[in-house]
Amino acid sequence: MLVIEDEPNMRRLIGLHLRQDGHTIHSVESLREAQQTLEQQDFDVILTDQKLPDGEGSRLLEMPGSAGSTGTVVLLTAFGTVELAVEAMRKGAFDFLTKPFAADNLRAVIARAAQHAQLRRENLLLRNTVEALEGDGEIYGTGTRIAALRELIRRVGRTDATVLITGETGTGKELVARAIHKLSARATKPLVTVNCAALPDTLLESELFGHEKGAFTGADRLRHGLFETAHQGTLFLDEVGEMSPNAQAKLLRALAEGKITRLGSSVSRDVDVRVLLATHRNLLREVEAGRFRQDLYYRLAVVPVEVPPLRERAEDIPVLAKHLLQQIASDLKMPVRTLHAKALKELQEYRYPGNVRELRNVLERACILSADPVIFSVNLPTASAATPNPAVPEEMDLRKALADWEKSAIVQMLGRTHGRKAEAARRLGLSKSDMTYKLAKYEISLPEEES
Ligand SMILES: Nc1ncnc2c1ncn2[C@@H]1O[C@H](COP(=O)(O)OP(=O)(O)OP(=O)(O)O)[C@@H](O)[C@H]1O
Numbered sequence: 001m002l003v004i005e006d007e008p009n010m011r012r013l014i015g016l017h018l019r020q021d022g023h024t025i026h027s028v029e030s031l032r033e034a035q036q037t038l039e040q041q042d043f044d045v046i047l048t049d050q051k052l053p054d055g056e057g058s059r060l061l062e063m064p065g066s067a068g069s070t071g072t073v074v075l076l077t078a079f080g081t082v083e084l085a086v087e088a089m090r091k092g093a094f095d096f097l098t099k100p101f102a103a104d105n106l107r108a109v110i111a112r113a114a115q116h117a118q119l120r121r122e123n124l125l126l127r128n129t130v131e132a133l134e135g136d137g138e139i140y141g142t143g144t145r146i147a148a149l150r151e152l153i154r155r156v157g158r159t160d161a162t163v164l165i166t167g168e169t170g171t172g173k174e175l176v177a178r179a180i181h182k183l184s185a186r187a188t189k190p191l192v193t194v195n196c197a198a199l200p201d202t203l204l205e206s207e208l209f210g211h212e213k214g215a216f217t218g219a220d221r222l223r224h225g226l227f228e229t230a231h232q233g234t235l236f237l238d239e240v241g242e243m244s245p246n247a248q249a250k251l252l253r254a255l256a257e258g259k260i261t262r263l264g265s266s267v268s269r270d271v272d273v274r275v276l277l278a279t280h281r282n283l284l285r286e287v288e289a290g291r292f293r294q295d296l297y298y299r300l301a302v303v304p305v306e307v308p309p310l311r312e313r314a315e316d317i318p319v320l321a322k323h324l325l326q327q328i329a330s331d332l333k334m335p336v337r338t339l340h341a342k343a344l345k346e347l348q349e350y351r352y353p354g355n356v357r358e359l360r361n362v363l364e365r366a367c368i369l370s371a372d373p374v375i376f377s378v379n380l381p382t383a384s385a386a387t388p389n390p391a392v393p394e395e396m397d398l399r400k401a402l403a404d405w406e407k408s409a410i411v412q413m414l415g416r417t418h419g420r421k422a423e424a425a426r427r428l429g430l431s432k433s434d435m436t437y438k439l440a441k442y443e444i445s446l447p448e449e450e451s
Contacts, residue, residue, distance in 0.1 A: 001110070003027040004034045004048040004057060005076070010099075014047065017103050018110060031055045039267050042231065044117035045110060050077045050084060058088035072117045074109060076101075139175055140323045141316035145308045149176070156303050157183025162255060164240075164300045165278040167307030170357030173278040174238060176307055181234040186274055189233030192226050196247075197239035205247050206263050209254075215264025227260045227271045234274045240300070241281035241292065252296045285394065310352040310359060317348050317359070324360050328367050337367050340376045350380045407442040410435075419446050 048057035085096035210225030286292035329336040425435035
C-alpha cells in the first residue's frame with residue numbers, strides 16, 4: 001500500500017492500524033513524492049489525503065501513469081468535503097473516508113480495496129490462462145529431437161534467461177515460448193505476446209514502451225507499454241528479426257538496464273520482465289548484412305532454442321496428426337476422424353514448407369472433405385511437394401539451386417530405377433537425348449552397361 005499523508009500523527013496512526021492487518025506500507029508526504037514513487041513501483045492500494053501541501057490527492061487520478069490506472073485509490077477527506085469525494089469516485093477512486101474516522105472503519109474500507117485489487121489481479125491472470133488454454137500447450141512428438149527440445153525447455157524454463165527461439169514458420173515457436181513461461185516462476189503472471197512484424201515502426205515502439213499524452217499527433221491519452229503490462233511476467237517478442245534499428249536500440253536498453261522510457265517522457269521506469277523472442281530468420285546473417293545490431297544479437301542469443309522443421313522429424317507425424325485431428329474435430333464440432341495407413345504414409349513423405357501449421361491445414365481440409373470416418377488419402381499440394389525447399393532464403397543463387405535440385409532429382413530417380421537411364425528419363429518426363437546431355441552436364445556416371 002502507498003499512504004500519502006502530510007500530517008505525521010495521522011500517518012503514524014494509519015500505519016499502526018493497517019500494519020496490524022498485515023498490509024505492507026510505504027508512506028510519503030506530498031503529491032510530488034507520490035508521483036515519483038508511482039513511476040518506479042506499482043501498489044495494490046493507494047490511500048491519499050485529499051488536502052496535501054502541493055495539491056489535491058484526487059489529482060493522482062488524472063496524472064499520467066499513476067494511481068487511477070495501476071492501483072485502487074481511497075481518498076481521505078475532511079468533514080464537509082463529501083461532494084469532492086463523490087466527484088473523485090466518478091473519476092475512478094474506489095472509496096473515501098471522512099476525517100475523523102474510526103479505526104474499524106478505516107480497516108474495513110482498506111480491506112475491501114485490497115480485495116478489489118486482488119480480484120483485479122486474478123482477473124488478469126484468468127485472462128492469461130484462458131489464452132494459454134486455446135491450445136493445451138503441450139508439445140506433441142515422439143522423436144528424439146522433440147525430446148531434446150522438451151528437455152531444453154525444462155532447463156531454461158526454470159531460469160530467467162532471455163531465450164531466442166528460432167525455426168521456420170509454423171514449427172511451433174510460439175508454443176515453445178508458452179511452455180517456457182508456464183514452467184517459470186513467472187507462470188502466474190502475465191505472458192504478453194507482440195508480433196513485431198505486424199506493426200509499423202513507430203507504432204511498435206509506442207506499443208512496447210508506451211507513450212505520454214501528446215507525445216505525437218494522435219496520442220490523445222497516456223498509454224502503458226507492453227513492457228509495463230508484462231511487469232513481473234514474460235514478454236514474448238515474435239518476429240524480432242523485423243524490428244527497426246530504432247526499436248532495436250530501445251530493446252537493447254530495456255534488456256541491458258531493465259529500464260524503459262515512454263515516448264514523450266524523460267522519466268525512465270524500472271521493469272521486471274523476462275523476455276523471450278522468436279524469429280524465422282537467421283539472425284547472425286542479418287547481423288552480417290547490417291540489418292540487425294550485433295550487440296543486441298549477442299544479448300538475445302544467450303540461450304538459443306532451435307525448433308526443427310517438420311520434414312526432419314517425420315517420426316512425430318503420427319502423434320501430431322492424432323492430436324491435431326482431435327483438435328480439429330472439437331473446433332469444427334464434428335466426430336474425430338482417423339487416418340488410414342496410406343494417408344499417414346503420404347503425410348510422412350511430404351516436406352511441409354509451412355511445418356505443423358500446414359499439417360494442420362492439410363488435415364482440416366481432409367476432415368471436411370472426407371465423408372468417411374477414416375481418411376484414406378490426403379490432398380497434398382503437389383507443386384510444393386516437388387520442390388526441394390520452398391522456403392526461400394533472404395538471398396539465393398536461383399540458377400544454382402535449380403541445377404542442384406535437377407541433379408539431385410536425376411540421381412534419386414536413377415537410384416530408384418537401379419541405374420536404368422531410359423526408365424529414369426521416362427519417369428522424369430525427359431527425352432533420351434536430354435537425359436544424356438544432363439548426365440554429362442552434371443558429371444553423373446553410370447555403370448558401363450547402363451550408360
Ligand atoms: N509439437 C507440436 N505439438 C502440438 N501442436 C503444435 C506443435 N508444433 C506446432 N503446433 C501447432 O502448430 C501451429 C503453429 O505453431 P506456432 O504458431 O507456435 O508456430 P510459429 O513457429 O510460432 O509460427 P510463426 O513463425 O508463423 O509465428 C499452432 O496451432 C500450434 O499449436
